[in-house]
Amino acid sequence: MAERTSRPGARLRARALVVRRLLAGAPRPRSVRARATLGASAVVAVALGAVSFALLGLLHGNLERSAQADAERQAVATAGMAAGGRLDPVLAAGRGTDFLQVVDAGGRVLAASPNLAGRPALSGVRPARPGTVRDTWNGRPVREEHRQRVVQVTTATASGLVTVYAGTSLRQADTAGDMITAALAVMVPLLVLTVALVTWRVTGWALRPVEAIRAEVAEINERDLHRRVPVPPSQDEVARLAVTVNATLDRLEAAGIRQRQFIADASHELRSPITVLRTQLEVAQAHPDPALWGELVSGALEDTVRLQDLAADLLLLARLDTAEPAPAAPVDLTAVAREAARPRGGDRVPVGVELAPGVTVRGSTLWLSRLVRNLLDNAQRHAARRVSLSLRVDEERDLAVLEVSDDGPGIAEADRERVFERFTRLDDARSRDEGGSGLGLAIARDIATGLGGSLSVHAAPDGGARLVATLPRTARGSSGGSWAEPGPDRGEGRPVP
Template sequence: MASRNWRSVRGRTTLGATVVVAVALLIGAFSFYEVLSASIHGSTERAAEQRLDELAERSDGPGRGGIDALEDEFVQLIGADGSVRAASEDAREALGAAALPVSDDPQTLTVDGERMLVVSDDLDDDQTLVLAVSMDDDAETLTTVATLLAIAVPLLLLLVAVTTWLVVGRALRPVERIREKVDGITAERLHQRVPVPETADEIAALATTMNGMLDRLDAAATAQRRFVSDASHELRSPLATIRQHAELAQAHPGVTSIGELAEVVSEEGLRLQGIVESLLLLARLDEGASTHDEAVDLDDIALGEVRRLRAAGFDVDGSGIQAARVNGDPRLLGQLVRNLADNAVRHTRGRVAIGVTPSGGHVFVTVEDDGAGVPAEERDRIFERFVRLDEARSRDAGGSGLGLAIAQGIAASARGTLAVDDSRWGGARFVVTLPLGG
């Protein structure tokens, strides 16, 4: 089927090109023939008029003696009454006493089966000199040209058709190879790539672009598989904990109390709920779901996080918080700052600082700690989903590895960015950059 489609495209392209060239050649041939015919006819008229002028100058008296002696020419001297006063030998033999027509414009007529052009000139003695010249040479020339065109046009069309067939076939061959390769690429074969022809033309650019697209699809599919695997693991962990305690309580009722079981179920259920809510939020952010857009005071959000962390017993510096307003979803922006604050207290040794600084049309929200910091080579990876640089400590502290991924997604949805560098104490400093709002 694919081969037939390729041949069909090749045939349609060849036919279309041949028809276009055929129309162009026919128009050109007819135009050329008409221009050539007009040019030859004009040349014959000019030659006849020039010869007529020469004969008029050579006339002796009324011109009768000079005309009678002419041979191989049709010349007549016609009087005012329309009678033939003198004629060349060929004119006398062919016409006798019949006079050629007299007109100010050249005329064509058939004399003795021969097509002739007739021109006339008035003399001083009220007589008219008339000359008729044969047009057989003109007709023969035009017939030769018409014959050559009738032969050349079909040959040119055949040449164009064959050339187009070969050129289109050569041009479509790499396209067909690309099509066949793409047709065999499935979700399980996204690692395969299409061949790039060494032609450095549009087809090579197309193949390169398709390989780039396949690279992105492969990376997205790999990330999706990893995400599904990680999400399954995270969801399975609290379920397994709940099941183990339930089985233990069922097998040994005296060892595990109902209160202990309820506490474990409640704790793991909250953890499970947090993971599910985080996954749903990430899905919304990935889909570009529209968020409620209103004026939000970031300083109020930051001060609220400072009070919350201080109430939990952490030493939090909020002196760098300045008044700043942005446009966005207050709930999501609040979760952005909270995720960064929770990440900071999870890794701090004792000091955390939260700052809000408006500058140059942007607002910079900073959250820093005095923990171990983030190595330079890991600063991009920590924003990936389910990534933990310290697996054991993050899990013990309740982290699912989704907080920073959610924070980055919220920042992007608010037309901002999120980056990490070193804090003033050697720990990690997260910087959110958002455009100032009204």
């Protein structure tokens, strides 16, 4: 049998293998611009390669089918002549046919076209029954440099089986394939290079605002938080990124301002009792009169307690500001509120209690106790004759609602958010003996928000202030974690049961 070949397909497969090896061994680019360019170029190269392969296959298939159809018509016509006994020794090849040969069952050439005159049988294989065989030869049997498409038709005659060989050259198909392959070998790299260049330029243009944002952020330090990154006018993802970065810088700047203000206020609050304590000690040292020591020691102890309370408040605020997870153990808020109000029955302003039974929330006993105590301390400081503590359940929102109200002067609507700022004292509460340190309500709100709730100020029905804390309820008996808060005396952690 003649050797088969498919040169254009083999060339494309070899080139694809080379490209895959080159891509496998190439280093991966690090920049987004380079990766985008490489990805777009690879996709276009693969797509063009697939299209080129399909185009070459379609072209070769059409040309070969056309050549085969001409040869088959000639072979069938010649076979009919042989079956009818009208076969001439010299056969004329028709349109689209290069050669003809008729061979009997014994291998003797009965007829042939002029270009095969005197030649032996083209194939040594003798068919055993009638039929048609289509094959592609590489040209050697008929001494052609191009491939031939050969149709072999075997038919029965009076003297036995006769085989007709009709062949046509595939030079046109091979020439067209070579020309298209050469054209694609030039055009495909040019197209890929064009796509790579366009992608590189477009990606660079698209990423230019990102690079500007990166350069600006790289130059911002803790002293330059007022600076902002440029926002491109494109209103796309990059513009939204710039807006988000600027919003983050706004929050960082505000946090820095709050931190510096907090440090300044804390320093001021700590300096006053320390100064008073030092003055008392200096007086005691300068006037060693035992009659004055009791009053001096009492004043020094009072300032020391105040310093201790202030340090505990600052430490709790620092812990509330950290990213530690909030305590999540189930706590009986009813019991916590009752325990916080019990020792205040004999105070100057007594506390009236109205508590719903069995109200359970997630949190920490120490945190919730501190929340209730701070609200009661604030109310008693400003109340005239009455402070009320109530706890109820909001069934619709599944919240525990804790309210502390007083009959004092109340809080103006413009100051109802400012009272929760740290070290804030309103004009009627600037006395340190009555106004506290200015951290109680700030700590109370931080605790409420840390536990997933809220704390707000409203006007009481009798004109005083009404502080309302809401906390998410939880089912009694659910599992939870534990939390440790520094003790009021030595800062030691005490686990919450």
